[in-house]
Amino acid sequence: xxxxxxxxxxxxxxxxxxxxxxxxxxxxxxxxxxxxxxxxxxxxxxxxxxxxxxxxxxxxxxxxxxxxxxxxxxxxxxxxxxxxxxxxxxxxxxxxxxxxxxxxxxxxxxxxxxxx
Amino acid sequence: xxxxxxxxxxxxxxxxxxxxxxxxxxxxxxxxxxxxxxxxxxxxxxxxxxxxxxxxxxxxxxxxxxxxxxxxxxxxxxxxxxxxxxxxxxxxxxxxxxxxxxxxxxxxxxxxx
Numbered sequence: 549x550x551x552x553x554x555x556x557x558x559x560x561x562x563x564x565x566x567x568x569x570x571x572x573x574x575x576x577x578x579x580x581x582x583x584x585x586x587x588x589x590x591x592x593x594x595x596x597x598x599x600x601x602x603x604x605x606x607x608x609x610x611x612x613x614x615x616x617x618x619x620x621x622x623x624x625x626x627x628x629x630x631x632x633x634x635x636x637x638x639x640x641x642x643x644x645x646x647x648x649x650x651x652x653x654x655x656x657x658x659x660x661x662x663x664x
Numbered sequence: 665x666x667x668x669x670x671x672x673x674x675x676x677x678x679x680x681x682x683x684x685x686x687x688x689x690x691x692x693x694x695x696x697x698x699x700x701x702x703x704x705x706x707x708x709x710x711x712x713x714x715x716x717x718x719x720x721x722x723x724x725x726x727x728x729x730x731x732x733x734x735x736x737x738x739x740x741x742x743x744x745x746x747x748x749x750x751x752x753x754x755x756x757x758x759x760x761x762x763x764x765x766x767x768x769x770x771x772x773x774x775x776x777x
Contacts, residue, residue: 582765584768590770591666591754591768591769591770591771592707592754592768593666593768594765594766594767597765637706637707639707651697651709651712651720651722652697652707652709652766653709654706654707654708655706656706657706657707
């Protein structure tokens with residue numbers, strides 16, 4: 549089955565700096581890669597996702613890049629703010645219409661701390 | 665509010681007991697997914713239902729079972745509870761089985777003592 553590795557497990561940055569979280573996946577059939585943000589004691593919330601037919605996607609201060617050949621994808625947060633502090637999870641799935649593999653396989657998470 | 669409702673929010677029970685966690689998906693969503701989140705294992709997929717039928721199974725123990733009812737709400741039953749079953753249990757829902765950009769509920773925190 550799919551295996552997703554996420555690094556680093558903890559990341560501390562100064563406010564205004566950039567943060568980068570990296571994930572690798574094992575199943576070459578995976579074609580959907582979402583990122584979730586989870587604040588302490590709360591539910592994971594989807595912040596951005598990318599499908600395998602694109603290499604990069606951006607939404608304001610957040611961007612995700614995908615390298616299908618190397619089977620890795622990354623989350624980039626620019627101009628970090630204290631409210632960005634949370635645990636970030638990457639995930640992978642090999643979704644296809646009519647297929648049967650609908651589950652997301654998650655990385656272990658990265659605790660991001662943005663220091664004021 | 666994500667639109668996915670989970671009850672109860674907290675549950676404390678003794679080893680060997682049985683509990684039922686409930687999930688109501690967002691209006692219009694036919695698929696329900698259950699995940700277990702523990703400190704050492706992260707978010708682990710348990711099981712998925714679509715319109716009442718089981719569609720995918722993950723690392724779900726035999727002591728655990730689930731079902732989705734005609735009104736589309738789902739229940740996760742955990743029996744013969746062990747200390748290691750203490751975790752956050754999340755439900756998520758989506759419109760179609762393959763619509764993997766799904767929405768999580770707020771979770772049920774289960775503590776087994």
